[in-house]
Amino acid sequence: MxxxxxxxxxxxxxxxxxxxxxxxxxxxxxxxxxxxxxxxxxxxxxxxxxxxxxxxxxxxxxxxxxxxVVAEQNGGLMLSMDGVQPEKGNETLYVIREVFSGTVLVAKNLNSGSSEELQNLIRPITQLGYPIIGIVSDGQQSIRLAFEKLLPNVPYQYCQYHYLKDIAKPVVDLDRKLKTEIKKSLRGIREIERRVEAQSSEESEVARGYIAAARSLLLEDGNPPLDLPGMRIYQNAKAIQASLEQCLSKKGAFDSSIHRQNI
CATH class of the missing domain: 1.10.10 (Arc Repressor Mutant, subunit A)
Structure with a gap:
């Protein structure tokens, strides 16, 4: 070298x-x-x-x-911009990417998220020579102002994820309460676990399996607004309950059959 x-x-x-x-x-x-x-x-x-x-x-x-390649296939570039602040009071990481390819074009920490500062990030991309056919961002006003200043005639779209997240907030809040209530109802599982852990019968082995399934519910999580954790836990809990009821009904029929044979 x-x-x-x-x-x-x-x-x-x-x-x-x-x-x-x-x-x-x-x-x-x-x-x-x-x-x-x-x-x-x-x-x-x-x-x-x-x-x-x-x-x-x-x-x-x-x-x-x-x-x-992206510009040739789509007639230009689609830009997306978002800011992430890891901890309150720290610098915000602003990222600009090309939507069709997912390519990150700019990533920089900024103390200020003013329109003027953001324009300095966007400007080099506009000077690459490729047509800009669309813009996607969240509702941060300084981001919108920066793009409007540099690309006033380019169509702008509010990010669908942020849009859904905002309109689904009441549902997400209710789902969080549902998740809390279901987890509260499972607090007595430890007492049942103590009763069967020292036993070695076939029934106790089945019970331990259901206890493990119920415990797994506590680890369930989702990705609101499209995948609600409370609803996921509720649906899985209903499935465990249905399986348990079916198991108990079969055991009852089996016990009745034995009883009739003994008579």
Whole structure:
């Protein structure tokens, strides 16, 4: 590799050690030295930075090729923008992606989510030379203003997921209460578990199976608004109840048959 005594194979190894094995700078240097590649932790950092530069260049080329194909197939690009704040008070991560291909075009932490700051993220994408045929985002006003300023004539659509999430909020709140009530009703399961855990009969083995199924309900979760956890738990609980009732009815018929034979 130009201007260094290390080859591309060493750079690739540094990238693998960092991203696949999550090694620190010192650990990477120790690993290289152990393989006969003499280096220091500072030099390992330099190699890592060179790797990032080459990786960035290759990603840019790949993204360019993907966008070219998408633009040819669909007549242009569809942009989506969203902001995620991991913890209140911290920087917000804003991500812009191309919808048809799912390709991430920009991802950057910002202290301010003002329209002017967001325009600085959007502007380089508009200068790539590809037509923009549509925009999708949530209801954040600064995002809408930024796109309207740079792409005033491009159709805008409110994200369907956010739209459904907002209109389904009353249903989700009721579902959360349902989930809480069902879990409360299962609190007595531990007492039943104690009664059968010391037994070794066939009935106790069946009971332990139903207890395990009931306990699994406590771990159920969903993805509102389309997959409601409360309704999922309710439906699974009804299925367990129906199975248990059927099992008990068969046992009753079996016991009656034995009783008649004894008579």
């Amino acid at each position: 130009k201007f260094t005594t290390y080859g591309f194979d060493v750079l690739c190894l540094v990238g693998e050690l960092r991203f696949k094995h999550h090694m620190t700078r010192q650990e990477i240097a120790d690993e290289l030295n152990g393989r006969g590649v003499k280096t220091t932790d500072r030099n390992a950092q330099m190699l890592y930075e060179r790797y990032l530069a080459l990786l960035g260049a290759s990603i840019d080329q790949h993204v360019s090729e993907v966008l070219k």
